[in-house]
């Protein structure tokens with residue numbers, strides 16, 4: 001049974017998702033700029049739990065090579081920095097709605113030509129580029145109603161190159177519902193799921209590959 005704060009969180013973001021996708025994006029952009037009025041609002045850089053989650057996320061990846069990587073909902077680039085260290089040869093793109101978050105991400109991650117950050121909304125971002133590895137973590141629960149989660153699943157799957165890998169990381173058991181929209185997407189095949197149920201804040205790492213190569 002979800003706890004009260006979780007139910008309120010879900011209700012708030014579900015209500016916002018009753019707006020048009022464009023209106024929702026505008027409100028969320030303001031909201032996340034406001035959340036980033038202080039540095040690292042979720043303590044992603046300093047909380048052991050988050051650091052541990054990043055380590056195990058990288059551990060669950062199928063073997064590469066990964067030459068083109070995108071992280072959607074990258075906030076201030078804490079995980080992007082870990083990706084840049086793990087894949088020094090890869091081209092890496094971090095995407096977030098909040099320009100304030102991205103300003104800090106650009107300061108955190110050395111801008112040496114292979115990492116860049118783009119302000120965009122997951123629901124409308126269609127870059128045309130395709131990636132071998134796509135990350136979306138701790139972001140889908142902001143998107144609200146089912147139609148938006150289906151749209152997000154389509155947008156994420158469109159980012160994948162043939163044979164590409166998508167990794168979704170969200171709190172468990174809510175992940176069952178959120179990742180269910182990815183499961184239902186015709187072009188994605190689930191490769192694995194690891195649930196860390198005994199963690200202080202349980203979470204699931206679910207890995208997909210584009211169906212043609214699954």
Ligand SMILES: C[S@@+](CC[C@H](N)C(=O)[O-])C[C@H]1O[C@@H](n2cnc3c(N)ncnc32)[C@H](O)[C@@H]1O
Pocket residue numbers: 028032042044072073074075076078079095096097098101120121122123136137138139142
């Ligand atoms: C809780 S943070 C997660 C950061 C990172 N993915 C992690 O797990 O460490 C969620 C981030 O998602 C971003 N976000 C939320 N909705 C988004 C959307 N529709 N498009 C792009 N970014 C979004 C927010 O601005 C915020 O920085």
